[in-house]
Amino acid sequence: MRETKGVSVSVSSAIERAVRVETKREPLPPRERLQQVFEIEDLSADYGSNPALKDVSMEVYKNLVTAVIGPSGCGKSTFIRCLNRMNDLVPGFRQTGTIRYHGQDIAAKDVDPVAVRRTIGMVFQRPNPFPKSIQDNVAWGLKVLGMKDNLPERVERALTQAALWDEVKDRLKVSALSLSGGQQQRLCIARAIAVEPDVVLMDEPASALDPIATQAIEQLLHELKSEYSFVIVTHNMQQAARVADMTAFFSISRGDEGERWGELIEYDATEKLFTAPSDKRTEDYVTGRFG
Amino acid sequence: MSAADLGMLQRPNDRLRRRRAVNRGMELLAWLAAAIAVAILGIVVWSVAKRGAGELNLDLLTKPPVPFAIGPVQQGLANAFAGSLVIVGLATAMALPVGILVAIYVNEFAPRPIRLGVGLTLDVLNGIPSIVIGIFVFGLLVVGHGQKGWVGAFALAVLMLPLAARSMIEVLALVPGSLREASLALGVPRWRTTLGIVLPQTVGGVVTGTVLAVARVAGETAPLLFTSSIVGNQTSWNPGHALQSIPVAIFELSEQPDPADHARAWAAAFVLLLFTLFASLSARWLATRSRRKIGRAGR
Known part of the structure; x- marks a missing residue:
């Protein structure tokens, strides 16, 4: 990693306490110079008659970590699951708007969700390894997707990238369920990156983990973002401040008849969003006055 | 206070x-x-x-019955035991694959209305009296063709189908959705996910459901009376002919005037009872074991 000037964040004492993180972050180039991965326009989603998201428009950039933060029920998970069509599996789910992935609208009817998920991987909130051996967890996707050449090397590479190789190299045939929660989650990350996706979506990947395991996963994001683009949902603001280059703040809006839905309030460079938010609601949230 | x-x-x-x-x-x-x-x-x-x-003795299990026996002849019911094995085995072979496929379709692929419809159908099918199934198969396959072992097996298979499908649906529902999501998120198609991730989790459940269904139909008499009851005394393994079976043998022996026949009917009943008890208990044990295993996987 290139040596860069550490940026310490400080504005109000409240923010400082929330975000006292020394991040070795390279300054972001201007947004025009960043390559877009996703261009999301007027994305709305609902489950049956319950609206979940309304009119979200934002871009996600290549080789960055993009965090999505916000209070419970603000549609963060719904949003991220739209990006690889995981919501197709939910009965009653509907969405409108466009999600262009490298220019192609992946929300369109004629797009095969299996192909979408093939290049846009996902890691879930709770570690969900297959009840197979550690090796087979990583190798299974590779086998099914026809990436059978150099299988052992691919497995080793993915486990190394997920910072798990040293811990498991002597027991690859052991059941993945014997691993600790943090190890299981890193195994899930290894499984997701083994099939060489372009983007990895993470839905609160550390919320079920202890601080040490969380740190290991955050470290991973720093190291892997040169190869992948990450979108990470988190309810942990410090985590967003530590790992993300860009941060989107979602909040809950209420209609006249008591209906609630999630909305994108502000989207900006993480540093800017945490230190000089332009919306009052963002400021209230990041300073801990709300949520 | x-x-x-x-x-x-x-x-x-x-x-x-x-x-x-x-x-x-x-x-x-x-x-x-x-x-x-x-x-x-x-x-x-x-x-x-x-x-x-x-x-109960070895002769009962290995020797065929001897009609009009004079003097102390070792009588057995080997024909009934062999017939029951063939008929129930065939019935399982017919009902199990269909039941599993029905369950996979209902649980993994079908939209909600179809899922409810098929579930209801299975319940209704399960509630149909076995004698009705017997007369239905009689009208369908026996009239004009004669009784055959495989026809009896088919009648039992109709009884087994809802049991097998229902228990398989329950087992599939136990497999955590998070495992399916994990596989689908890799870009694996639905059918590969079902075959590679979901089904291996259900092996224990399939065995349990099968054992219970087998135990349930092994004692069915009514459908076999119509489809496979006009039999000789030779022990036969050929399902192309009508085969004797334990429940039908019990029924027929109990109608005979000879107390020795009654005694053999009781012995056959005892074998059937032991089999059912053993099957139920082992099914219970297998179910607990596989449920624990699936539970661990889902966490």
């Missing part, structure tokens, strides 16, 4: 005493009901064992 309430705790009044009596009475009734259920099983097992166990 006020002082008055505390006093009530120490000096039970009439109302409290009455409540306690009602409580005790109800508890006793519930206990009695449970005891009756257990006792009925106990009485059935004991009475069948008392009359049948003495007659």
Whole structure:
């Protein structure tokens, strides 16, 4: 990693306490110079008659970590699951708007969700390894997707990238369920990156983990973002401040008849969003006055 | 709590005493009901064992019956045991694959309305009396063609299908959705996910459901009376002919005037009972084991 000037964040004492993180972050180039991965326009989603998201428009950039933060029920998970069509599996789910992935609208009817998920991987909130051996967890996707050449090397590479190789190299045939929660989650990350996706979506990947395991996963994001683009949902603001280059703040809006839905309030460079938010609601949230 | 309430705790009044009596009475009734259920099983097992166990010997299992036997001839029911094995085995081979496929379709692929519709259909099918299934298969396959072992197996398969499908649906529902999501998120198609991730989790459940269904239909008599009951005394393994079976043999022997025949009927009943008990208990054991395994996977 290139040596860069550490940026310490400080504005109000409240923010400082929330975000006292020394991040070795390279300054972001201007947004025009960043390559877009996703261009999301007027994305709305609902489950049956319950609206979940309304009119979200934002871009996600290549080789960055993009965090999505916000209070419970603000549609963060719904949003991220739209990006690889995981919501197709939910009965009653509907969405409108466009999600262009490298220019192609992946929300369109004629797009095969299996192909979408093939290049846009996902890691879930709770570690969900297959009840197979550690090796087979990583190798299974590779086998099914026809990436059978150099299988052992691919497995080793993915486990190394997920910072798990040293811990498991002597027991690859052991059941993945014997691993600790943090190890299981890193195994899930290894499984997701083994099939060489372009983007990895993470839905609160550390919320079920202890601080040490969380740190290991955050470290991973720093190291892997040169190869992948990450979108990470988190309810942990410090985590967003530590790992993300860009941060989107979602909040809950209420209609006249008591209906609630999630909305994108502000989207900006993480540093800017945490230190000089332009919306009052963002400021209230990041300073801990709300949520 | 006020002082008055505390006093009530120490000096039970009439109302409290009455409540306690009602409580005790109800508890006793519930206990009695449970005891009756257990006792009925106990009485059935004991009475069948008392009359049948003495007659049970190797000859019964290996020798065919000898009609109009004069003198001490070793009589057996080998034809019935062999026939039951063939018929129930064939029935399982017919019903199990269909039941599993129905369950996979219903649980993994079908939209909600179809899922509910098929579920209801299975329940209705399960509720149809076995004699109705018997006469239906009789009209469909026996009239004009004669009785055959495989036709009896088909009738039993119709009875097994809803049992097999229902239990498989339950097992599939136990497989955590997070495993399916994990596989689908890799870009793996639905059918590969089902084959590679979901089904391996259900092996224990499939065995359990099968054992229960087998135990249930092994004693079915009515459908076999129509489809596979006009038989000789030779032991045959050929499902192309009508085959004797344990339940039909019990029924026929119990109609005979000879007390020796009655004794053999009891012995056959005892074998059937042992088989059912063994199957139910092992199914229970397998189910607990596989449920624990699936539970671990989902966490």
